[in-house]
Amino acid sequence: MKNKKDNFKNHTLFKALKKWLSEMQENVNEIGQETALAKELLFYIPIGTALIFFYFTNNLSYMYHSFGNYGFEENFLTQIVPLVKAFQHGDLSGARLGIAGPLYPVILAAYNTLFGGDILKGALFINVLSGTAALLLFFFFLKRLAGSPTALISIVLLAVNPLFFEFTYTASSAPLLLFYTLAASLLFLRAFENGKGAVSLALAALFSTLAVLTNISTIILPIFGLALLIRTARYRQAAVFTAALLLFLIPAAIFISAVTPRL
Numbered sequence: 001m002k003n004k005k006d007n008f009k010n011h012t013l014f015k016a017l018k019k020w021l022s023e024m025q026e027n028v029n030e031i032g033q034e035t036a037l038a039k040e041l042l043f044y045i046p047i048g049t050a051l052i053f054f055y056f057t058n059n060l061s062y063m064y065h066s067f068g069n070y071g072f073e074e075n076f077l078t079q080i081v082p083l084v085k086a087f088q089h090g091d092l093s094g095a096r097l098g099i100a101g102p103l104y105p106v107i108l109a110a111y112n113t114l115f116g117g118d119i120l121k122g123a124l125f126i127n128v129l130s131g132t133a134a135l136l137l138f139f140f141f142l143k144r145l146a147g148s149p150t151a152l153i154s155i156v157l158l159a160v161n162p163l164f165f166e167f168t169y170t171a172s173s174a175p176l177l178l179f180y181t182l183a184a185s186l187l188f189l190r191a192f193e194n195g196k197g198a199v200s201l202a203l204a205a206l207f208s209t210l211a212v213l214t215n216i217s218t219i220i221l222p223i224f225g226l227a228l229l230i231r232t233a234r235y236r237q238a239a240v241f242t243a244a245l246l247l248f249l250i251p252a253a254i255f256i257s258a259v260t261p262r263l
Helices: 002-009 012-064 073-088 103-115 119-146 148-159 162-169 174-194 198-214 216-231 235-259
Strands: none
Touching: 012 119, 012 148, 012 162, 073 103, 073 119, 103 119, 103 198, 119 148, 119 162, 119 174, 162 174, 174 198, 174 216, 174 235, 198 216, 198 235, 216 235
16 A cells, blocks of 8 residues: 555656646745735825825925916905905804805815915915825725726826816815715715724714815715615614714704804
8 A cells, every 4th residue: 555655656647736736836925925015015006196196286286376277266266265264253154055165264264373374375285185185085985996906097097187186286175075075985885885884984974064064065975875875775874874964964054054144
């Protein structure tokens, strides 16, 4: 029996099979190392891309930005700036929900009060910061939907897109609104995939509220999320999301109603 085993081990086919298995193990180890390297790259490349985008956008926006280049910047001058100045002096009567909600001028007023300087420069910095954060959130959101390679290519292409650059450093509430929308969507998607995530749902409700207070048209965002939860019979999650949403929206609505003069 022992001789038969020895003969089998010395057989050419057995040796070839053993060699093949050994090479396969080496390949698996190499793939494991490449996978670890890929994970590191997928962590550093998006962050590096966002930091480079922030650096260039933040500097170029002050150097080459000519106020009034784009039509809706006139709205910033005629609508947002007066609200910011009024809020700084304690006049909250202009805090109305609408296409131009009260949150953006409140943030500008707080920033200008704390750091001083020109309102436009403060708006540009907040917009560039919001656009950069939105760029990162876009990567993580797309990563969950389409995978890391697609998300990585997309974030690089978006960062070098001239329209996104123009969109980011233009004086408007759009970059901040995009940040709120992506944050709410990413947190909601995370909770939806996990089947639990009460904290994620509460945070999604918070960012949804911030988006609504920035622009009333984004009310469709929490409505769609709630409809999706109900449609998929996730009633407990729907209850948590609704409760959190009302917890944030009702006090904001009461406050705005209290400070807004009646017609």
